[in-house]
Amino acid sequence: MKIAVISDIHDHRRKLQRALSRVQEAEALICCGDLCSPFIMRDLGSGFSGAIHIVFGNNDGDLFRLTRAADEFEHVHLHGEVAELLLGGKRFAVTHFDTIGRMLAASDVFDVVCYGHNHQYEAGYEGKTLKINPGEIMGELSGSSTFVIYDTGSGEVTRFEVQEGE
Secondary structure, eight states: OEEEEEOOOTTOHHHHHHHHHHOTTOSEEEEOSOOOSHHHHHHHHHHOOSEEEEOOOTTOOOHHHHHHHHTTOTTEEEOTTEEEEEETTEEEEEESOHHHHHHHHHTTOOSEEEOOSSOOOEEEEETTEEEEEOOBSSOSSSSOEEEEEEETTTOOEEEEEEOTTO
8 A cells, every 4th residue: 555644734735735646646645733724635535535544734724714714625635743654565654843752653553654744755664564755745944845755565665756847
């Protein structure tokens, strides 16, 4: 199963739309928070038809309207601050914060832990747990707009960069 992982959109609609156009092969999408505005929730829901799993980040301020926007789409699932998922036979934990993500990975309870917050791409193992930070869609703090596709069958993590002119 191919799973797209994104984080830290921060209202950057064009970059999100470019990323979504490149993840259509994935069966599910995980968003590690910091969408920011409710219109981003609508962009996600209308831009990807597979299951979308979202946790909130520290910049997701209007939770009421974000939730209302998510309710417009049956395939969008909100999980609060931490999600536990079973996808492609793998146990996932998803959170926004990198510090919490690293602690979840160190617990050895999960096969894969996804997180964001610090806007820095990271993919590697903590014991037997794969840690994935897809970087940021925003692309302004790290200098790169990135996302990941993870294949649960092969274990391959592929990093993609969204270019300005796409």
